[in-house]
Amino acid sequence: ETGVTQSPTHLIKTRGQQVTLRCSSQSGHNTVSWYQQALGQGPQFIFQYYREEENGRGNFPPRFSGLQFPNYSSELNVNALELDDSALYLCASSSGTIGETQYFGPGTRLLVL
């Protein structure tokens, strides 16, 4: 059974550019959540996808958008990058059943210059 994987591991972009981050969920999991973790802080919830539909969103602007595919992998897209978007972006998957929790991938470290 493979765990949650994310790509790329590191990324450097300039302000105003767009970025796409990818996540493959753990086998058997149909729910993917994305979190942003700034340096020295706890992760903050961006949004969650359940069976290809958005299933909850945190306090992030519309330039943060996502997709979930039929195989339950997911993308996070960020448009018009700002310096404050520099962070570790974490993907977590879960089965969505009662009593199950979320398992995190290693993250993608994004630096916006």
Place this chain on the structure above:
Amino acid sequence: QKEVEQDPGPLSVPEGAIVSLNCTYSNSAFQYFMWYRQYSRKGPELLMYTYSSGNKEDGRFTAQVDKSSKYISLFIRDSQPSDSATYLCAMSGRAGNMLTFGGGTRLMVKP
């Protein structure tokens, strides 16, 4: 005020000590409580998962939840240098839903 408060540390202890990590929260809707361990530049790793109030033990780790006080704790017995990491508490109102994290406590266990 943040929904989940956690002392950032750093907390420095000698090897073999008992470590106590804590979080307080304000949202009474939280029912599921988790502790994650995060090594530098890595993703969070689930340590303990508890539903509602009570205690749960797993090896050297014990998690306690007191919903009446809105207070959760993680105890680490016989701490090891390999336990040096940032410990994040997280909670949610419904399993599988969004997690609200504390800011993390950095723990250093010295040989």
